[in-house]
Amino acid sequence: MTDEIALQTEDLVAGYIPGVNILNGCSVTVKKGELVGIIGPNGAGKSTLLKAVFGQVGIRSGKVLLGGQDITGLKADKLVTRGVGMVPQNNNVFPSLTIAENLQMGAYQRPKTYQERLDFVTSLFPELAKRLAQRAGSLSGGERQMVAMSRALMMDPQVLLLDEPSAGLSPVRQDETFINVAQINRAGVSVLLVEQNARRALQICHRGYVLDQGRNAHSGPGRELLNDPKVIELYLGTLATDHTATSTTPVVGG
Ligand SMILES: Nc1ncnc2c1ncn2[C@@H]1O[C@H](COP(=O)(O)OP(=O)(O)O)[C@@H](O)[C@H]1O
Numbered sequence: 001m002t003d004e005i006a007l008q009t010e011d012l013v014a015g016y017i018p019g020v021n022i023l024n025g026c027s028v029t030v031k032k033g034e035l036v037g038i039i040g041p042n043g044a045g046k047s048t049l050l051k052a053v054f055g056q057v058g059i060r061s062g063k064v065l066l067g068g069q070d071i072t073g074l075k076a077d078k079l080v081t082r083g084v085g086m087v088p089q090n091n092n093v094f095p096s097l098t099i100a101e102n103l104q105m106g107a108y109q110r111p112k113t114y115q116e117r118l119d120f121v122t123s124l125f126p127e128l129a130k131r132l133a134q135r136a137g138s139l140s141g142g143e144r145q146m147v148a149m150s151r152a153l154m155m156d157p158q159v160l161l162l163d164e165p166s167a168g169l170s171p172v173r174q175d176e177t178f179i180n181v182a183q184i185n186r187a188g189v190s191v192l193l194v195e196q197n198a199r200r201a202l203q204i205c206h207r208g209y210v211l212d213q214g215r216n217a218h219s220g221p222g223r224e225l226l227n228d229p230k231v232i233e234l235y236l237g238t239l240a241t242d243h244t245a246t247s248t249t250p251v252v253g254g
């Protein structure tokens with residue numbers, strides 16, 4: 001990892017309804033090669049932050065920078081070609097299409113690189129290679145997340161935005177999903193990960209931010225946040241009881 005910045009938001013203010021701000025000055029940095037987690041209570045604005053970065057929510061003030069270039073307010077299709085990949089929380093695969101077709105959709109703006117990118121995602125997730133002809137709708141939730149992340153990786157993003165990839169999955173599938181995210185990051189992709197499973201997210205993140213009411217409330221290395229009594233009390237709650245003994249999730253620096 002370098003000190004070069006992949007993605008940065010500066011004092012973002014954004015919202016859906018006129019006069020109601022959901023993000024109230026949110027500043028987040030992802031360095032190149034970094035895996036950064038965003039945790040926080042329901043309704044804190046985590047998804048809104050990703051949507052604001054990805055041109056899906058009106059930004060009222062503040063900036064979004066990609067590799068130092070201002071991308072504030074660009075629409076999703078432009079952002080994808082500039083190197084921002086997004087995996088929304090829901091409806092992130094085409095269930096009636098095969099895995100291969102989903103991956104082709106991911107690469108439609110750059111069809112020439114399809115084979116090269118397919119080689120990349122199947123090197124990360126060898127199971128995909130064997131099942132390219134299978135319909136995405138017939139996959140388990142965890143497998144679907146793998147396809148959704150792979151689809152976003154088909155454009156070789158400089159930064160990958162993930163909105164709650166573990167939501168709705170069984171504990172075992174959640175573990176697999178966190179392992180997959182860590183693996184994508186280890187392959188060199190900068191990742192901004194939003195998670196409701198705060199403890200697991202902080203375990204795999206280099207750095208984390210706690211978002212509360214649209215502002216960053218705390219930030220620091222994932223390990224430090226995990227052990228910060230204030231963060232535990234306010235944001236990790238009962239999740240603060242130790243699940244790590246049974247977890248197979250790789251731990252940064254551990
Ligand atoms: N499409 C929308 N229109 C209006 N308000 C919304 C919309 N989506 C989310 N909100 C509101 O924005 C706030 C933050 O939501 P969200 O970013 O989804 O939170 P989180 O992902 O942290 O749970 C909530 O109060 C929610 O009701």
Ligand SMILES: [Mg+2]
Pocket residue numbers: 046047048164
């Ligand atoms: Mg959300």
